[in-house]
Amino acid sequence: MAGVELAAAVAVSLERSGFSGCTEVVSMRPVNGGSINDAYVATMASGERLFVKYHQAEPGLGADQCAMMFDAEWNGLELLRKAGCFRVPQPLAVGRLASGAFLAMEHIDIRPLRDQRRFGELLAEMHLAVGAERFGLESDNWIGSTPQPNKWHASWVDLLRVRLEYQLDRAQLTGEAGQMGQALLQRLPSFFEGVEIRPSLIHGDLYAGNCAADEHGNPVVYDPAVYWGHHESELGIMHMFGGFSPELFEAYHQRIPRAPGFDKRLAIYQLYHALNHYNLFGSGYRTMCASLLKQALS
Numbered sequence: 001m002a003g004v005e006l007a008a009a010v011a012v013s014l015e016r017s018g019f020s021g022c023t024e025v026v027s028m029r030p031v032n033g034g035s036i037n038d039a040y041v042a043t044m045a046s047g048e049r050l051f052v053k054y055h056q057a058e059p060g061l062g063a064d065q066c067a068m069m070f071d072a073e074w075n076g077l078e079l080l081r082k083a084g085c086f087r088v089p090q091p092l093a094v095g096r097l098a099s100g101a102f103l104a105m106e107h108i109d110i111r112p113l114r115d116q117r118r119f120g121e122l123l124a125e126m127h128l129a130v131g132a133e134r135f136g137l138e139s140d141n142w143i144g145s146t147p148q149p150n151k152w153h154a155s156w157v158d159l160l161r162v163r164l165e166y167q168l169d170r171a172q173l174t175g176e177a178g179q180m181g182q183a184l185l186q187r188l189p190s191f192f193e194g195v196e197i198r199p200s201l202i203h204g205d206l207y208a209g210n211c212a213a214d215e216h217g218n219p220v221v222y223d224p225a226v227y228w229g230h231h232e233s234e235l236g237i238m239h240m241f242g243g244f245s246p247e248l249f250e251a252y253h254q255r256i257p258r259a260p261g262f263d264k265r266l267a268i269y270q271l272y273h274a275l276n277h278y279n280l281f282g283s284g285y286r287t288m289c290a291s292l293l294k295q296a297l298s
């Protein structure tokens, strides 16, 4: 994406959104982004910096959908901000170009997360807060660039089934893995017997790359795929790729103890992300999907 064109579009969108700061962009510097979007730091004429994510339209994800994806991210960031536990960047403007769409937000001077115990405490605090009576959200959103079914459901297991079904449909696993996928869907309620589930606010994509600390050491989270769901579902991806210390989980489980059957459900919650990675990034994740299916069903 040409920086000049993006800079002009960001300025217009900030004005339209009623941004109270300076809207004149003097430079748009590409920075190392995540795995899904291009990332830029915009420097404004006032010296303020903004963080801008841009997604180029692609087959199956046109410019309008890219803008909807960023609207959903905005909504998620606002929900996390409202929860008041973590520092979360303030979303400022979403804009659509012919080639794609962007989301401009507050720039945070992020550093590595050091106080993981505190992070675990805050996560438990967020999960324990009461806020919704059903599971899901008022609209679907995206996990990475994969659509995430997110309609309101009275039953958590029903919502989880819809989501697993969606990822399994996209994955089209063949052979034993495919059969295990279908068996898991059938047996899904049995993993939740006797477990009390209340809707908790879930970040939804909380791997170590989506959290950090700010300049004062306060934990920061970003890039969410938010919904109201079973608190344990947050922990799936946290246990998959490393980067979180035992102290974090110890602090979390001091406040929210593991319920019976936790390990099997954790495998299912990991499977959801493994399937999503398989669908996004390809066959390297197939073995992970098969082994998590085996773990859950054994």
Ligand code: ADP
Binding pocket: 032, 033, 034, 035, 036, 037, 038, 039, 051, 053, 089, 105, 106, 107, 108, 109, 110, 209, 210, 222, 223
């Ligand atoms: P993607 O959607 O592509 O995964 P992310 O939202 O994870 O992109 O952002 C990519 C990287 O940019 C993050 O890993 C983080 O290092 C940095 N980042 C994200 N949000 C901000 C922000 N508001 N301010 C400064 N840096 C940020």
